[in-house]
Amino acid sequence: MARLEDVLGRHRVVVCAGSGGVGKTTVAASLAVRAALGGRRTMVLTIDPAKRLANALGVHAIGGIGAAVTVGGIPAGRLSAMMLDQKGAWDDLVNRHAPSPEIRERILQNRFYQHLSQSFAGSQEYMAIEQLCELHASGAYDLIVVDTPPTRHALDFLEAPRRIADFLDKRVVKWFIRPYFSASWTTMRFVNRTAGFLFRRLEDATGISALVEVSEFFTSMSGLFEGFEPRVRRVYDLLRSPDTAFVLVATPEEQVLTEAEYFCHQVHDLGMGLRGVIFNRAHRELAPGRRELAKELPALLQRLLGDAASVDALLENFQRYDVVGRGDGLRMESFRRLLPKNAAVAEVPNLNSDVHSVAGLRALHPYLFAS
């Protein structure tokens, strides 16, 4: 079986994926610290780290590249971090691609855009991937570790570029561009019965002033995303490249693993490489070899502590965690059977502290990189 160490060593991009709340950000940062300790120029692209973790990684401002981290024995200049802005992702897209300052302003001021940019999902996922492509192309890093945005479904991350491309599909956008509304639109109603019906409904539903605003929006946007399609293709090429490894982060809970299973299939179907799985916050029951001896446990604890009440409390706690560990263990074993043979598997216990320092990130290494 492959080791996580090798996954880091053999790839230039490692994408940490998984559903929300499983500890992706921490795991991604910890992997990056490991690579940097090994001397590779490493960048961790992080989405929404806890403030103290961001500070530990030296990132203080959104969008900025953090000063290279020098603490914790990492060689100077080896670890950098970058934090993506979740909220202003669309503004960023517009700023980056608007052909002129006038058009940029017109879009940013459009009322329809202002609501859209707050509600249209997928933009931050797209920005994460586009940022990744840029960093990768710059050649400044030997390894880029990507923490993916918190999505309900791990897969949303992969589908975001495609969804935005569809949204900006020229053939469709043209329906909403001004000439149609002003001139040909009226003719259209008679030519295309369905379109006529829809537009009449749309007009009833929204009022004509709103439609003008919508149309204005699409008019400004068209041309903004010239060359968007090839860029999306490049994004998928990078994600499929042999240089890129996907690492799934999951907690051993039924719901999380069900989603993880689906994710594994999709990654495979899209021709991307699932190279590792990290079970986070995992419990294990007592090893079978120790169970016989566990019968002696009450006597042993009594001997050590001599206080019956404490012994009972400790035993009760021990057994409760054993119950949880039995379930976690069974679920992890059955999940492992679904994985490709060459995937690395690691298990991190439910550590009882928030990780918010480079030392804390290093403390995960014995589990992530156990031999």
Place this chain on the structure above:
Amino acid sequence: VSLPAAPRSLFDRRLLIVAGKGGVGKTTIACALGLVAAQQGKRTLLAEVDGVGRAACLLGITPGAIGEAHEARPGLSVMSVEGSAALAEYLAIIVPVRRVLQVVFSSRIYQYFVAAAPGLKELMTIGKIWYEAERVDEATGEHRWDLVIVDAPATGHSLQYLGMPRAAHEVFRAGLVGRESRRLVDLLTDARRTAVCLVTTAEEMPVNETLEMYARLRGDLRMPLGRLIVNRTHQNALDPAAVERLAHAVPTLRDEHERALAAEVLQRAQEEAGWTAINRKYLRQLEKAVDVPIAQIPFLFAEEFGVEQVRTIAVRLAAALAPARRPRDKHGKA
């Protein structure tokens, strides 16, 4: 002269929205709330937004078709709600001619529109929930449901859903969409009909997200809050001195097996004590920052999570929600 308002149960509303960060146990809490409400005689609908039928599974039934209510037990039905299905249903109401509908649904423009129109799915989802919450049975003249509980998506997406009606109202003031959206905003912001229950665990990231969402609900969304439910709290009852003594004793054991076994007992005691401390710290932070009654649900030690565990959570929830009685269950035993 106005009399003081009678004490209201959390369930004396039309709509209860359960929201929180991904992975904190929202669906479980929503199911448990459903069980408690049904127990109290409310004809309850549990609506799972954009889900995969997990709520139905947790209540022991097979997930049914999207947009249809399926009875999980007397007084509690489950429904999966999804925006494009809700739009189709809505169009079927305003366009009664079947043949026209077929043409519309199969057209490329429609499909594009549904897939890409920003906010449309979110708006239709809230519309469907409004429809169910206000739905009146024609024969009896009574509401179809006494209560609709919504298992909302994770925080960020929830905010998109909850903010959509207001956004649509502002963009499309005069048109039909503007007027319909106004009714949705009215329901969402009406404290007599609606309450949001925030679910979190007492840890750094979920608490941060909860506080952000709390600020949005109190701020621009102007939505009424019902409870803050702090899920999976560890309530360690171990004597720290005993754990300390064990920690000193373990390395002195000569027998390797005994040492390993005692070390395992110690490690689990430390895990429990550590999480208890973390939970306490963040619970205190929440208590200071949030002006909503807090209900604590102890961590459930279980091998797997299914119908029986949800029922256990429901019992704890009922106790935690009961006024003027603090939960006594200190242990969290399965």
